[in-house]
Each structure stands twice: as C-alpha cells, then as structure tokens.
Amino acid sequence: MGTKSAWTPERRARQAEIIRATQPWKSSTGPKTPEGKAKSSRNAYAGDWYHEAMKKLADNRETMLGLFGRQRFPRGTLPDMGRTRASGPKKDFR
Structure with a gap:
C-alpha cells in the first residue's frame, strides 16, 4: 500500500468481533436536544x-x-474531467 497500517489483520479481526458483540448501532438513536437536531x-x-459556483458555471x-x-456544445468538445467508463475505451462510430 505504501504506508504501514497501524492495525494488524489480527487486531482488525479482534475489533470486528468486539463490534459485532457489542452492537453499538442498536443504542445509537441520534440527537435528542433541539440544539443537537x-x-x-x-x-x-x-x-x-x-450554489454561487453552480450559477456562475x-x-x-x-x-x-x-x-x-x-x-x-458539439459532442466531444468538452474535456472528460477524469471520468472513466466501465465499458472500456471510447469507440469511434463515424
């Protein structure tokens, strides 16, 4: 990956087991006070x-x-902006 992970696979497995056992999502109810909401x-x-930027565009x-x-705009004149297509490279159908 490039950098060392602070968690070993054993530590990740142990943490996952703890989370599954305690199930913290069951006690999470969201904000209760008007300020929190x-x-x-x-x-x-x-x-x-x-919104200002979208209006200017x-x-x-x-x-x-x-x-x-x-x-x-004519087709193909705008830059791709780094988007990729799952279907593979562009095909020329001229």
Whole structure:
C-alpha cells in the first residue's frame, strides 16, 4: 500500500468481533436536544459558495453557447474531467 497500517489483520479481526458483540448501532438513536437536531440537520450543507459556483458555471455556459449561436456544445468538445467508463475505451462510430 505504501504506508504501514497501524492495525494488524489480527487486531482488525479482534475489533470486528468486539463490534459485532457489542452492537453499538442498536443504542445509537441520534440527537435528542433541539440544539443537537439543528446541528445534525446541517451535516450535508455545502454552503453558499457551492450554489454561487453552480450559477456562475450555468451563466458562463449560456454565454459561450450564445457566442457560437448554439443550443448545446458539439459532442466531444468538452474535456472528460477524469471520468472513466466501465465499458472500456471510447469507440469511434463515424
């Protein structure tokens, strides 16, 4: 892997056994106080910066499409952005 793991396979197995025996998920009930509930309700909040960035991207896209007089970008002109396909390499069907 590159770095040494602090837990040996034996330690991992022992910890898994302890967790299965104690079953901590059965006593986990979530926040009970209004303050705790309010705090946990914001767990997925990404902040206003995310929405502002998405709006700017949409505006820029509309601007660029307008400059070229198009409804959408031509196929294959946008970068792949590192996404991979499970079906394998791209095929050229021209």
